[in-house]
Amino acid sequence: MVEIQKDVFWKAALITLVVFSLGVILGYSLESHRISEIQKEFKQVEIEWADAKLQNNFYYQLLTPQYCDAAMEANLEFADKVYEQGLILERYEKANKLNDEMFYEKQKYSLLKLEFWMNSIILKEKCNAKYNNVVYFYKNEPSITEKAAQDTQSKILTELKDKHAEKVMLIPLPFDMNIAAIDIITKTYAIEEAPTIFINEKIKLEDIQSLKEIEEKLEL
Amino acid sequence: MQILTGVYLFFILATLYIYSFFLLILFKNRKDLFSYDLLDKDFPSVTLLIPAYNEEDNIAGTIESVLACKYPRDKLEVIVIDDGSKDKTSEIAKRYPVKLLQKSNSGKADSLNQGINLAKGEFIGVVDADSYPEKNALLKVMSCFKDPEVAAVTSAVRVKNPNSFLGGLQAVEYTIIAWARKLLEYVNSVYVTPGPLSVYRSEVLRKLEGFDNKVLTEDIELAWRILKNKHYKIKMCLAARIFTIAPVKFKAWWRQRLRWDIGGLQTLNKHKNVFFRHNYGMVGLFVAPFFASTVFLSLLGFSIFIYLLSKRVLNAFFFTSNSLATDSLSMQIKSIYLSPSIFTFFGVLLFITYFVYLIIGLKMMDRTNVKIDKKLNIPLYLLFYLPLYPLVFIHSIYLILTNKIIKW
Numbered sequence: 001m002v003e004i005q006k007d008v009f010w011k012a013a014l015i016t017l018v019v020f021s022l023g024v025i026l027g028y029s030l031e032s033h034r035i036s037e038i039q040k041e042f043k044q045v046e047i048e049w050a051d052a053k054l055q056n057n058f059y060y061q062l063l064t065p066q067y068c069d070a071a072m073e074a075n076l077e078f079a080d081k082v083y084e085q086g087l088i089l090e091r092y093e094k095a096n097k098l099n100d101e102m103f104y105e106k107q108k109y110s111l112l113k114l115e116f117w118m119n120s121i122i123l124k125e126k127c128n129a130k131y132n133n134v135v136y137f138y139k140n141e142p143s144i145t146e147k148a149a150q151d152t153q154s155k156i157l158t159e160l161k162d163k164h165a166e167k168v169m170l171i172p173l174p175f176d177m178n179i180a181a182i183d184i185i186t187k188t189y190a191i192e193e194a195p196t197i198f199i200n201e202k203i204k205l206e207d208i209q210s211l212k213e214i215e216e217k218l219e220l
Numbered sequence: 221m222q223i224l225t226g227v228y229l230f231f232i233l234a235t236l237y238i239y240s241f242f243l244l245i246l247f248k249n250r251k252d253l254f255s256y257d258l259l260d261k262d263f264p265s266v267t268l269l270i271p272a273y274n275e276e277d278n279i280a281g282t283i284e285s286v287l288a289c290k291y292p293r294d295k296l297e298v299i300v301i302d303d304g305s306k307d308k309t310s311e312i313a314k315r316y317p318v319k320l321l322q323k324s325n326s327g328k329a330d331s332l333n334q335g336i337n338l339a340k341g342e343f344i345g346v347v348d349a350d351s352y353p354e355k356n357a358l359l360k361v362m363s364c365f366k367d368p369e370v371a372a373v374t375s376a377v378r379v380k381n382p383n384s385f386l387g388g389l390q391a392v393e394y395t396i397i398a399w400a401r402k403l404l405e406y407v408n409s410v411y412v413t414p415g416p417l418s419v420y421r422s423e424v425l426r427k428l429e430g431f432d433n434k435v436l437t438e439d440i441e442l443a444w445r446i447l448k449n450k451h452y453k454i455k456m457c458l459a460a461r462i463f464t465i466a467p468v469k470f471k472a473w474w475r476q477r478l479r480w481d482i483g484g485l486q487t488l489n490k491h492k493n494v495f496f497r498h499n500y501g502m503v504g505l506f507v508a509p510f511f512a513s514t515v516f517l518s519l520l521g522f523s524i525f526i527y528l529l530s531k532r533v534l535n536a537f538f539f540t541s542n543s544l545a546t547d548s549l550s551m552q553i554k555s556i557y558l559s560p561s562i563f564t565f566f567g568v569l570l571f572i573t574y575f576v577y578l579i580i581g582l583k584m585m586d587r588t589n590v591k592i593d594k595k596l597n598i599p600l601y602l603l604f605y606l607p608l609y610p611l612v613f614i615h616s617i618y619l620i621l622t623n624k625i626i627k628w
Contacts, residue, residue: 004408004502005248012241019240020233023569027562034559095559097225144531148538156548210546 031099034092038105041085052078068127079169107177114181117171132200132218133169139194140174146194153195153208167220231520232566239573245403253402254459259363267297267341271331272349276307283316285352290359297341301331329433336430344422351416351464360460361419371424371452375417380463386473390466392601399581402458410454411507412440417462437483444491450501481616522610
């Protein structure tokens with residue numbers, strides 16, 4: 001009977017398992033680290049949001065217009081913070097392959113953004129503010145054509161935000177993440193397509209909109 | 221975890237296993253790769269068969285190099301088999317002290333079988349008509365037959381014309397193939413006895429009834445039949461070099477690879493009943509599953525690549541057309557974010573492992589004194605040459621499925 005080096009088969013399997021397991025463990029640790037980073041940031045944002053809400057409540061109670069500017073400024077700052085955090089979260093979500101928890105973090109952020117939008121509506125009404133609530137509805141898991149459309153629309157909205165920083169509250173909201181509150185809104189306003197832009201709770205713009213088309217609908 | 225993530229992880233796991241397997245064999249046997257115990261007496265008789273079809277440009281060189289081999293003349297018989305050539309192949313062969321068999325065209329396998337019927341040697345070797353063994357190649361190959369279990373011995377096939385663009389890339393490829401094949405010897409899984417120079421025990425060749433003329437790669441098919449017998453070994457003599465002319469035109473290269481791939485698949489199909497069956501020796505336990513899994517993995521890897529690439533291309537296309545439609549097309553330098561995924565790390569690891577494997581292989585094969593322009597050819601080989609494999613393979617599957625297998 002021919003002799004062969006049979007041990008290489010199981011030794012190679014052992015080495016593979018060790019290297020593969022180490023890789024998976026390292027990958028999982030990296031992803032967990034990212035999640036804890038996001039969670040830490042989220043806690044900070046939550047505190048800032050609670051602070052901003054309290055400030056707003058305080059201003060509402062006083063009902064004095066001179067505090068509106070401060071409230072709006074706080075709101076705007078918070079909007080920028082949440083928007084930036086959202087971008088980091090999107091990036092991390094794409095890179096995380098093993099750990100699904102980023103999805104839940106995204107849900108939490110979406111709820112926070114939703115709450116922020118609601119607050120923004122009240123603030124606008126109370127202070128008779130001139131800023132525009134621009135809510136951008138997109139899909140978390142789009143098709144190829146939807147993704148390209150969303151990428152284009154995101155780029156245009158970023159340009160809009162850069163151009164009219166003080167006048168635009170940009171609130172991106174994913175509407176396919178199984179969040180009941182967002183589902184109610186999308187049903188109420190019949191938002192079915194991605195991307196859809198919803199301006200000042202009145203104007204619904206489906207499909208990709210150019211910068212000029214959006215500007216025409218804003219109160220600038 | 222998504223299905224695609226599972227597919228990626230499976231691909232990584234399987235590829236890691238293959239790399240670990242080869243590197244482990246290398247590590248265990250690195251001092252033994254080039255060793256051989258040269259024959260100095262009791263030379264057995266050898267018949268070398270040179271099948272030729274329209275080889276007037278090469279046949280003289282091949283015969284001359286075969287006759288120049290260091291081996292006792294009275295123990296060496298050379299038979300040129302002219303497979304119905306339409307050129308001066310026979311005319312040229314007649315000028316040399318070799319036997320000439322002229323016959324109507326019936327293909328390489330059948331030509332070799334007719335040669336086997338005429339051969340008188342205890343051992344029968346095959347030398348392709350466009351290949352040139354080194355002077356001591358045959359002697360080194362024959363020294364491997366000291367072990368009575370060895371049924372066949374192959375040699376290190378090197379490229380004779382590495383100075384052309386395609387020749388240089390094939391020089392890298394042939395070097396790595398020869399080296400990997402030597403590593404497979406340690407698990408008795410040399411799955412091909414290539415045409416440029418392989419020698420068989422006559423009794424084994426006759427017992428197995430020669431080559432199968434229905435399969436395009438008769439050398440792969442025969443090796444599988446040899447290995448199906450648990451008492452036979454195939455050895456690879458890395459120190460024995462034979463130089464072969466590699467195709468220099470892309471069309472010829474593609475056609476040659478189609479032949480190899482189709483032949484490989486035909487062999488796999490012919491021996492499909494051997495998978496994981498102990499009775500069929502290493503063919504059942506390793507060669508067939510290994511062959512099938514490399515086919516599967518290359519197709520899987522290629523499909524993943526095409527999927528990701530097409531997604532990107534389509535996205536870029538739609539994004540550009542959307543941007544044009546909304547008058548928002550502008551050149552932007554996107555911020556660079558470093559958020560690598562687990563696949564990025566594994567991808568880098570696999571690439572580095574293969575690169576190390578390639579460099580070690582080429583470095584060790586330097587001992588064979590075949591000079592390769594590594595600086596130019598290695599990057600081209602990795603980036604452009606290797607990705608062609610699955611394309612040829614897909615073409616060969618298409619030809620098989622559409623029943624368009626051309627005669628060669």
